[in-house]
Amino acid sequence: MRAHLMAAVISTALTVTSASATVVISDDAGGKMKDYATHFQQVRDSGEPVVIAGKCVSACTMVLGFVPRDRICATPGAVLGFHAAWTFDDSGKRVVSATGTQDLMKTYPASVRAWIARRGGLTPKMMYLRGSDLAAIVAPCDRSRMASVSRSKRSGAT
Numbered sequence: 001m002r003a004h005l006m007a008a009v010i011s012t013a014l015t016v017t018s019a020s021a022t023v024v025i026s027d028d029a030g031g032k033m034k035d036y037a038t039h040f041q042q043v044r045d046s047g048e049p050v051v052i053a054g055k056c057v058s059a060c061t062m063v064l065g066f067v068p069r070d071r072i073c074a075t076p077g078a079v080l081g082f083h084a085a086w087t088f089d090d091s092g093k094r095v096v097s098a099t100g101t102q103d104l105m106k107t108y109p110a111s112v113r114a115w116i117a118r119r120g121g122l123t124p125k126m127m128y129l130r131g132s133d134l135a136a137i138v139a140p141c142d143r144s145r146m147a148s149v150s151r152s153k154r155s156g157a158t
Helices: 001-020 033-046 058-066 098-107 110-118 131-135 143-151
Strands: 024-025 051-052 055-057 072-074 078-080 086-088 093-095 126-131 151-157
Touching: 033 058, 033 098, 055 058, 055 143, 058 078, 058 098, 110 126, 126 131
Parallel strands: 024 051, 024 151, 051 072, 055 078
Antiparallel strands: 078 126, 086 093
């Protein structure tokens, strides 16, 4: 009986701990869209808040489309970088993927799509969202979220 009670207490503690963790994104250079879609769907489903505390570029920016806006904040040092999706052609050369870029754009909320459109759309050249433009799209972190950065799960390249 005592073992069952102890197991129940431990299980509850682990559930509370994992549900209340904060995912911190910093120095994330991106990667394959499919991998990031899977990762951010898991973050969304976990209920964990996300703090963007540094560089989040390329596929990392998909966080904005998968995790609810009210669970994401950005620190003053946050910067998001956007570019067109790419693939390799038959010769192994990196080329823009029109369908990949369309899929990427579909993941973003309207505010991000509008910001990108005002800058001419996604191209192979990186465009950066930071400062007041970022604060208009992603809420700045409050003090409690900033404090959670030091005791949280870090999310970098997957």
